[in-house]
Amino acid sequence: MVTVIINGKKYQAEEGRKLLQVALDNGIEIPHLCYHENLSSYGGCRLCLVELAGRKKSSLVTSCTLPVSEGLEVKTDTPQVKKARRLVMEMILPQAPDSLRIRVLARELGVSAVSFPSEGDGCIRCGxxxxxxxxxxxxxxxxxxxxxxxxxxxxxxxxxxxxxxxxxxxxxxxxxxxxxxxxxxxxxxxxxxxxxxxxxxxxxxxxxxxxxxxxxxxxxxxxxxxxxxxxxxxxxxx
Ligand code: SF4
Ligand code: SF4
Incomplete structure (x- = not known):
């Protein structure tokens, strides 16, 4: 087991487990669309971005592909993370504007209008x-x-x-x-x-x-x- 720090709080996790899963296991919500616990990670939708803490320059990574290791520290809810997720959702929403799940998630992330022309085949290429x-x-x-x-x-x-x-x-x-x-x-x-x-x-x-x-x-x-x-x-x- 290793200790990871999420939003300033310490958690124990199995080494190598994906950060997104560790967060979900501990009741920390991180939006995601292409991740499933029983499938390999893909990092395709990029909604699960989190910020690596303790760096001089802030860096965003997809938490579904980030294996946890001792001392890893991330923040899941910073202004930069929220802004990046909004930009990602602005690209996802036009692909599936009729999907209730996508519309609800978009609203939660503060995206209501479709900024790009709708491609509208309903597939967001999550794989x-x-x-x-x-x-x-x-x-x-x-x-x-x-x-x-x-x-x-x-x-x-x-x-x-x-x-x-x-x-x-x-x-x-x-x-x-x-x-x-x-x-x-x-x-x-x-x-x-x-x-x-x-x-x-x-x-x-x-x-x-x-x-x-x-x-x-x-x-x-x-x-x-x-x-x-x-x-x-x-x-x-x-
Ligand atoms: S059809 Fe598109 S949106 Fe649906 S699961 Fe496949 S890749 Fe994802
Ligand atoms: S493509 Fe066919 S075999 Fe594959 S999951 Fe869908 S229904 Fe099942």
Whole structure:
């Protein structure tokens, strides 16, 4: 364990743990959009900037990528930090002006007007969907494409991704709610990725409840005990 100082107060933390997580563990709020405890750090949204203390020249760093070490001292709420976060949010807001979460966060940071023209596709390029699909699901069905302002998240060659199993993890984790999923008859669609999957029906009530591609993956990955009725019965009939 090491001792870190946040806003003048000492905390014990596991060496190497990210500063953002240490702050959150101790009830210190730092705004963030691209960080998730169970995924690798990306430092993409830059909202979690904090100020390194004890330097001649003030320096701002992303706390989600900052591993803690003995004696590390940061300030999370200085005028400089607040100003930098506002500038960052002024660039994020036009990308997802319809997202309630982004609008609420923008208001909390003192940003209400969209200063730049709205690009409006709802994606803030946080990369959570990409990392979740790769690191949690193991599918790697989507990735970043292009660079700079043209950067997008999409399946390879912008075609229907065969490796997408329709699990919906990206739908749930997206902070702007811009990945929609729809179920009709025996099909599930992940609309943003243009992926359509056939669903398996419950052997008791006949209701489609799980994409067949997910059934395949769960069956292949299961060791013991076998998945059994989890893959035969819908949640209501189990
Ligand atoms: S729904 Fe498809 S793209 Fe989204 S996390 Fe699951 S496998 Fe990946
Ligand atoms: S689609 Fe959503 S989760 Fe994926 S990068 Fe864009 S905002 Fe982030």
């Amino acid at each position: 959570l969907c990409v990392r979740a699909c790769e690191e949690l699901v193991g599918a790697g069905a989507i990735s970043f494409a292009s660079r700079g302002s043209a950067r997008t998240v999409e399946p390879p060659f912008a075609e229907e991704p065969e490796s997408c199993i329709g699990c919906g993890t990206c739908v749930v984790i997206c902070p702007t709610d811009c990945i929609k999923m729809e179920e009709r008859d025996d099909e599930r669609k992940i609309i943003r990725w243009k992926r359509t999957l056939k669903m398996k029906s419950c052997v008791r009530c006949g209701r489609p409840f799980l994409p067949l591609a997910m059934v395949d993956v769960i069956t292949r990955r299961s060791t013991s005990p076998p998945p059994g009725e989890r893959l035969e019965l819908c949640p209501d009939c189990r």
